[in-house]
Amino acid sequence: MSHSATISASHPMEGMKVYNLKLGMWVFLLSEVMFFSSLIGAYIILRFAHPEQWAEPNAVLNVPLTGFNTFMLICSSVTMVKAFAAIEHGDQAGLKKWLIATIILGSAFVGIQVFEYIKLAGHGFVPAAASYAAEGGPLYGSTFYTMTGFHGAHVTIGVLALIFTAIKAFRGKYSAVDYGGVEIMGLYWHFVDLVWIILFTIVYLI
Amino acid sequence: MRVDPYERAWMWASAVMIVAFVATIAYGAVTQSYHPPSHVETIDPKQVWSSPSFQPLGVVERADGSIEVRVIAHMFAFQKPEIEVPAGRRVTFRLSSVDVIHGFQIVGTNANTMVMPGYVSEFTTVFEKPGEYLIVCNEYCGLSHHVMHAKLIVTPRAR
Amino acid sequence: MSVRAMTAPGHESLYSGGMRSWLTTVDHKRIGVLYGISALFYFVVGGVEALIIRLQLASADGTVVGADTFNQLFTMHGTTMVFLVLMPLSAALFNYMIPLMIGARDVAFPRLNAFSFWTFLFGSLLLNLSFLVGNPPDAGWFGYANLTSKQYNPGMGIDFWLLSVQIMGIASIASAVNFTVTILNMRAHGMSLMRMPLFVWMALIVQVLMLLAFPPITVAFIYLMFDRFFGTHFYIPDAGGTPILWQHLFWIFGHPEVYILILPSFGVVSEVLPTFSRKPLFGAPFMIFSGILIGFLGFGVWSHHMFTTGLGAVADTAFSLATMLIAIPTGVKIFNWIATLWGGHIHFKTPLYFAVGMVGLFIIGGLSGIMHASPPVDIQQHDTYFVVAHLHYVFFGGTVFGLFAGIYYWWPKITGRMIGEGLGKLHFWLMFIGMNLTFFPMHFLGMDGMPRRIYTYAADLGWERWNLIATVGAFVIAVSVLVFFVNAVRSVRAGEPAGGDPWDGATLEWTMSSPPPEYNFAIVPVVNSARPFWLHKFGPTRDISTRTREEGTPPQPDTPPERIDLPSPSGWPILAALGLSLVGGGALVGLWLVLVGVAVLVFGVYRWAFQPLERLGHPTFGPAPGGGR
Numbered sequence: 001m002s003h004s005a006t007i008s009a010s011h012p013m014e015g016m017k018v019y020n021l022k023l024g025m026w027v028f029l030l031s032e033v034m035f036f037s038s039l040i041g042a043y044i045i046l047r048f049a050h051p052e053q054w055a056e057p058n059a060v061l062n063v064p065l066t067g068f069n070t071f072m073l074i075c076s077s078v079t080m081v082k083a084f085a086a087i088e089h090g091d092q093a094g095l096k097k098w099l100i101a102t103i104i105l106g107s108a109f110v111g112i113q114v115f116e117y118i119k120l121a122g123h124g125f126v127p128a129a130a131s132y133a134a135e136g137g138p139l140y141g142s143t144f145y146t147m148t149g150f151h152g153a154h155v156t157i158g159v160l161a162l163i164f165t166a167i168k169a170f171r172g173k174y175s176a177v178d179y180g181g182v183e184i185m186g187l188y189w190h191f192v193d194l195v196w197i198i199l200f201t202i203v204y205l206i
Numbered sequence: 207m208r209v210d211p212y213e214r215a216w217m218w219a220s221a222v223m224i225v226a227f228v229a230t231i232a233y234g235a236v237t238q239s240y241h242p243p244s245h246v247e248t249i250d251p252k253q254v255w256s257s258p259s260f261q262p263l264g265v266v267e268r269a270d271g272s273i274e275v276r277v278i279a280h281m282f283a284f285q286k287p288e289i290e291v292p293a294g295r296r297v298t299f300r301l302s303s304v305d306v307i308h309g310f311q312i313v314g315t316n317a318n319t320m321v322m323p324g325y326v327s328e329f330t331t332v333f334e335k336p337g338e339y340l341i342v343c344n345e346y347c348g349l350s351h352h353v354m355h356a357k358l359i360v361t362p363r364a365r
Numbered sequence: 366m367s368v369r370a371m372t373a374p375g376h377e378s379l380y381s382g383g384m385r386s387w388l389t390t391v392d393h394k395r396i397g398v399l400y401g402i403s404a405l406f407y408f409v410v411g412g413v414e415a416l417i418i419r420l421q422l423a424s425a426d427g428t429v430v431g432a433d434t435f436n437q438l439f440t441m442h443g444t445t446m447v448f449l450v451l452m453p454l455s456a457a458l459f460n461y462m463i464p465l466m467i468g469a470r471d472v473a474f475p476r477l478n479a480f481s482f483w484t485f486l487f488g489s490l491l492l493n494l495s496f497l498v499g500n501p502p503d504a505g506w507f508g509y510a511n512l513t514s515k516q517y518n519p520g521m522g523i524d525f526w527l528l529s530v531q532i533m534g535i536a537s538i539a540s541a542v543n544f545t546v547t548i549l550n551m552r553a554h555g556m557s558l559m560r561m562p563l564f565v566w567m568a569l570i571v572q573v574l575m576l577l578a579f580p581p582i583t584v585a586f587i588y589l590m591f592d593r594f595f596g597t598h599f600y601i602p603d604a605g606g607t608p609i610l611w612q613h614l615f616w617i618f619g620h621p622e623v624y625i626l627i628l629p630s631f632g633v634v635s636e637v638l639p640t641f642s643r644k645p646l647f648g649a650p651f652m653i654f655s656g657i658l659i660g661f662l663g664f665g666v667w668s669h670h671m672f673t674t675g676l677g678a679v680a681d682t683a684f685s686l687a688t689m690l691i692a693i694p695t696g697v698k699i700f701n702w703i704a705t706l707w708g709g710h711i712h713f714k715t716p717l718y719f720a721v722g723m724v725g726l727f728i729i730g731g732l733s734g735i736m737h738a739s740p741p742v743d744i745q746q747h748d749t750y751f752v753v754a755h756l757h758y759v760f761f762g763g764t765v766f767g768l769f770a771g772i773y774y775w776w777p778k779i780t781g782r783m784i785g786e787g788l789g790k791l792h793f794w795l796m797f798i799g800m801n802l803t804f805f806p807m808h809f810l811g812m813d814g815m816p817r818r819i820y821t822y823a824a825d826l827g828w829e830r831w832n833l834i835a836t837v838g839a840f841v842i843a844v845s846v847l848v849f850f851v852n853a854v855r856s857v858r859a860g861e862p863a864g865g866d867p868w869d870g871a872t873l874e875w876t877m878s879s880p881p882p883e884y885n886f887a888i889v890p891v892v893n894s895a896r897p898f899w900l901h902k903f904g905p906t907r908d909i910s911t912r913t914r915e916e917g918t919p920p921q922p923d924t925p926p927e928r929i930d931l932p933s934p935s936g937w938p939i940l941a942a943l944g945l946s947l948v949g950g951g952a953l954v955g956l957w958l959v960l961v962g963v964a965v966l967v968f969g970v971y972r973w974a975f976q977p978l979e980r981l982g983h984p985t986f987g988p989a990p991g992g993g994r
Contacts, residue, residue: 015550020473024546027576031538035580038617042584042599042610050605128596138604142597146587160967164974213648216700220693227689235682244677251602281517306512307608309673309748313814318744320673322609323511324602327675340826344748344816346505348512349432352819 025184029191032154036195039150040202043143053137060125060140062116063204069112070200073155076105077193084186090176092169099166099182102189106159113152117145144203151199154192161185245328254278254302259326265291272296272330279308279321282350284341290359291333298330309345312358320345336362379880389934391475392883396482397461398779401772403486404453410493411445412846414438416839419803423836425824435820436503437522441496443506444526447626448533449489451760454768455629456485459544459568461779465874465881466562468553468890473546475932476973481540483942488532491950495525502526505818507619508589510600510611515593521953524593527586528949534579534586535945541575544568553873555892559653562872562895563646566653567632570660574621574628577664582618585611594952609674616667624663627727627759628656630767631698634720637770638702640868641717642709645896648701655694662691672740673747681740688738695731699724714868715789719770722797726762730755733808751811757804766796769849777867781879782860788852795845802838806831865920871896877921887925890918935976941969 016023047054057063079101086094120126129141165185168174174182209217254260255278264286266274273295278285280303291297301310303323310327311318319327333339343354379394390396418438421429430438460478464471472478495501502522504513513523548569552561561569588599589611598604600611639646646652665687668676676684702724711717733755737743746752769792776784815828822828866875873890874881876898893915894900901917947962 015552018550020546020550023550024473024542027545028538028542031541031576031580034577035583038581038584038614042588042614045610046599046606049607053605126595127591128598138598138601139606142591142599142606145595146591146597150587164971168975210648212704213651216648216697217651220697224690224693227693228686231682231686231689235678235685244675244681246675246677306517307509309816311748311814311816316741316745318673318747319675322602322674324607325609325675340814342814342816346436346509346512346818348517349436351436352432352821 019180021180021184022187025187029187032191032195036151036198039147040198043147043202046139046143050137050139053139055140057205060120061144061204062119065112065116066200066204069109070196072105072112073109073193073196076102076109077190079105080186080189084179084182087169087174087179087182088176092172092174095169095174095182096166099162099169103159103162103166106155106162106189110152110156110159113148147199147203151192151196154195158185158189158192161188243329245326247326247328248324249302249326251302251304251323254304259300260302265289268298272298275299277301277310277321277356279303279310279343281305281348282343282354284310284343284354284356287356288359289341289356290361292363293333293336293360294363296330296332298328301327306347307345308343308347308354311342311344313340313342315339318344333358333360336360379883386934388939389479389936391471391479391932391934391938393460393464393472393475393478394779394881394883396478397457397459399457399482400453400460400485401457403489404450404457407445407449407453407489409846411442411450412843414442414445416843418442419836419839421820422822422832424833425822425826425829427821430820432820433503436505436818437501439818440502440505440526441492444492444502444530446760447506447622448530449492451626451764451768452537453485455571455626456481456540458564458629458633458768458771458775459540459571462775462874463544463547463565463568464551465778465877465885466565466872467548467551467556468873468886468892469547469551470885470889470929471932472543473551474543476935476938477539477543479935480938480942481536481543483939484536484539484945485533487942487946488529488536488949491532491946492525492529494950495522500525507615508611509615510589510592510608511602513589513593513611514601516601523589524953527589527593528952531583531586531590532946532949534583537575538579541572541579545572545576548572553890553892559650560892560895563635563649563652563656564629564632567628567635567656570656571625571628574625574660574663578618578621578625581614585614585618588614590952609671612671612674613667616670617664619670620667621660621663623759624659626764627767628659630723630764630770631656633767633771633774634702634723635698636872637716637720637774638705640774640870641712641714641720642706643712643869644705644709645871646701647704647707648697649895651697652701655697658694659691662687662694666691669738669743672743685738685740689735692731692735692738699728712868714773715784715786715793716770716774716868718790718793719766719773722793723763723766723770726758726766726797726800730758730762733758746811748817749811750807750815750817753817754804754807754811757800757807761800761804769793769796774868775874776856777863778865778874778879778881780857780860781863782856783863783867784856784860785852788848788855792845792848792852795841795848799838799841799843799845802841803835804838806835810835866898869902871899873897873918876918878923884925884929884931887921887923887929890921892918935973937969937973937976941966941973944969 018026079098083095083098083102086098125141127141127145129138162185165181168181249257260276260278263276263278266276268274273291275289275291275297277289277299279301299310299317301319301321302325303321305323307323308321309318310321315331315333317329317331319329321327337360339358339360341356341358343351347354380398387395387399417430418435421427421435460472498521500520500522502508502525504518504523504526508523508526512518548561548565588597591597592599592601592606598606600606600608602608635646635652666684668680668684669688672681672684706721733751737746737752737755773784773789776782810828810831813826813828815822815826863879865878867879868875873892876890877886890897894917897918898920899917900915901919904917905914944962944964944966947965948959949962951958951960951962
């Protein structure tokens with residue numbers, strides 16, 4: 001882009017000093033914060049109104065398994081950071097390796113969650129459950145499935161996007177000066193991880 | 207920064223107005239009880255018809271001389287559809303719905319409340335003027351919302 | 366698209382090209398036109414729905430339509446006007462004008478922009494598809510639970526409604542991300558935030574409001590969807606859920622939504638009034654801060670829609686206070702507009718009429734709004750026609766008049782032709798008279814106790830006279846809209862060609878031809894003032910707020926001195942939008958269609974992600990292009 005002759009030195013390039021893709025991802029994550037806040041806020045209201053409908057931790061849900069799942073998701077955030085660090089230094093091989101690792105860990109998280117859902121449904125704990133074996137009432141199932149389900153959907157979409165990113169990495173589309181796509185995937189992935197830590201605490205532990 | 211004198215004057219005028227509004231509202235709310243009634247009482251919609259607090263329906267006299275009116279709203283009528291209360295006495299309305307959200311507005315007065323399944327709505331008022339008042343459901347509740355109404359008859363004070 | 370050099374700027378080739386070029390366009394100007402045409406079409410649809418409603422209510426015991434049809438009509442009228450008319454019409458103006466006003470060549474994410482439009486369009490078609498299958502929604506545009514539950518509304522109407530609004534919500538969020546980044550990151554050199562035109566400022570606030578307000582309603586709809594499709598119990602009181610949760614979530618969105626709807630009009634008025642009074646906007650920094658404050662406070666007032674639900678003294682007081690506080694920045698804006706006109710050299714053109722009309726009518730709507738802000742007063746007005754009067758004064762008198770001011774103002778820039786002044790003023794007067802005839806009597810009807818959303822009423826209630834007058838007014842509005850369309854068609858067919866600057870404007874969009882060349886700016890401008898073009902044309906004397914010795918921004922040259930590369934058209938956004946809509950619509954048909962939709966969506970996004978923004982054969986402008994890239 002060319003400029004006309006009179007560029008005033010006192011007015012540097014306007015803008016947020018953050019390239020478009022990254023600013024866009026931050027802005028999108030802002031709306032996602034509102035989304036999960038609404039889900040969690042409604043959950044808090046419903047739970048305080050009807051605490052008798054909530055089962056004890058571990059009575060219905062498998063806390064140890066999900067705890068391991070949480071650990072895996074946190075590890076995937078670490079591998080994501082390593083992938084980004086790799087491409088920042090132009091390390092193509094490292095980028096590919098760590099992206100694959102993140103995808104595997106993310107997919108495993110989704111897989112284990114699906115497995116958990118199937119087991120729960122087998123015991124009669126479904127979204128519409130009016131009650132579940134004298135522990136927990138209708139709201140317990142309703143809130144559990146919406147919150148973890150939408151989080152799971154976000155992880156799944158993230159894994160899909162990471163696969164696209166990995167394909168691009170294998171085609172050599174990223175470099176030490178052009179790594180925006182990897183960075184914004186990292187931002188999204190860390191956000192998804194952070195939301196899960198909050199969700200795990202309030203849904204499984206409390 | 208340089209502020210146009212007219213703008214500065216306007217800023218100050220606005221600030222004064224803000225302070226005046228806030229003070230008026232706070233005064234009204236705190237000392238004059240200038241707020242709509244509120245009442246949070248839950249009830250199981252399936253138990254409303256048989257609940258002791260709604261049996262019997264309609265006008266009931268309380269021990270302290272005030273009147274209690276129990277109304278159940280349903281699609282598409284109020285039970286009871288005709289309510290008779292004396293003028294000049296405190297009247298407490300208690301309402302609940304057995305299906306969807308309804309409204310309960312006594313036209314020509316400032317009685318207007320939502321009637322929600324799962325909750326008991328309650329407000330207290332005094333009717334000074336005798337006469338017949340139309341009660342309408344003003345919260346859209348379905349196909350026959352437009353015919354959901356009742357009648358309030360305020361009888362003159364006993365001499 | 367082959368390489369071509371622009372020879373005659375303003376040449377209508379901007380809009381030429383067949384269907385394929387329109388389906389794959391990523392040009393913000395074309396997308397703006399697409400939004401505008403869709404919105405105006407739905408304006409007629411929603412208007413016809415309103416006319417039938419008014420015909421039914423014109424007399425007591427009306428028999429024009431039955432109760433169920435009436436309920437469907439007011440539901441569709443509200444949903445159409447809010448989501449299919451007012452929001453896309455604002456989007457049309459944002460799309461077309463924002464890059465022009467900030468000196469950019471397109472938005473930050475051109476393909477995402479196209480995706481937003483097509484997603485909106487398919488969502489709107491899904492909503493209206495409900496008519497074709499004979500099952501439009503009938504629970505009001507606000508769909509209060511638990512009337513919307515499967516138990517009390519077993520048909521598919523509500524499902525059409527919630528799925529289409531969700532889909533359109535995704536379009537809005539994508540748009541909000543796009544325009545936030547565009548406005549923050551792509552302003553021309555020297556255009557600091559405080560030098561940005563007010564229209565762009567209001568647009569920025571609207572985008573932030575959309576980002577923060579749409580997620581709560583997404584959650585509200587998700588809960589409703591789960592209640593209806595999967596048997597959960599969020600809003601079912603029998604099982605511990607509560608209908609009040611819907612009201613809270615809906616209005617946490619709903620109130621910022623009304624500011625989303627009015628701020629663009631505020632922005633238009635802030636552009637039109639200075640141009641036609643030949644004076645800078647009075648107190649521009651305060652206009653900006655007022656807009657920000659309105660946006661911010663708008664999130665703190667939602668329960669003023671719920672004063673009759675028994676919230677409690679503290680909540681009622683807090684929300685009442687916050688609602689009254691919003692009147693302050695709004696009042697600042699109104700008085701600043703008046704001060705802008707004061708002492709100006711007024712040019713009585715159609716855009717000015719609509720802008721001034723907007724200010725006057727919005728004042729009336731704002732006054733009834735302030736009455737609603739007081740809970741004791743609101744108790745008498747809630748769910749009566751008084752509220753209907755208020756909302757139409759602010760939505761019709763405020764938003765519609767403001768947006769028409771913008772349409773008339775930027776018409777020459779967009780079409781390259783002037784639009785008739787005579788017919789324009791006739792449109793204004795008919796619409797102004799019609800609007801007041803229709804909605805002013807509703808204040809009286811409300812005070813007389815006429816509740817909302819009733820399909821008919823008894824003859825002995827005394828409501829007939831005002832209802833009849835309101836119906837007459839509605840038809841006057843209809844005639845005025847007809848006048849507008851006649852005017853518009855005449856202009857496009859044979860209107861007087863407009864130059865780049867028919868109104869002697871102050872901002873950057875007037876520095877290039879009408880319509881603009883595809884690349885907007887031959888030379889990216891440098892901006893030294895909030896009124897850069899006035900500064901160039903008239904010198905610092907016009908620019909009384911900044912005593913600057915800098916230069917203004919000159920008009921654009923006919924041809925670009927250097928090569929300009931634009932993003933290439935792409936078919937993947939429309940395919941992805943189609944996939945998303947199939948996912949939503951598929952929920953009404955069966956799992957198989959949902960899966961087809963997912964496959965189409967994933968495929969579309971995949972191809973989109975792997976298509977570079979520039980490639981060989983994309984549109985290029987300027988001097989002889991060199992060899993391939």
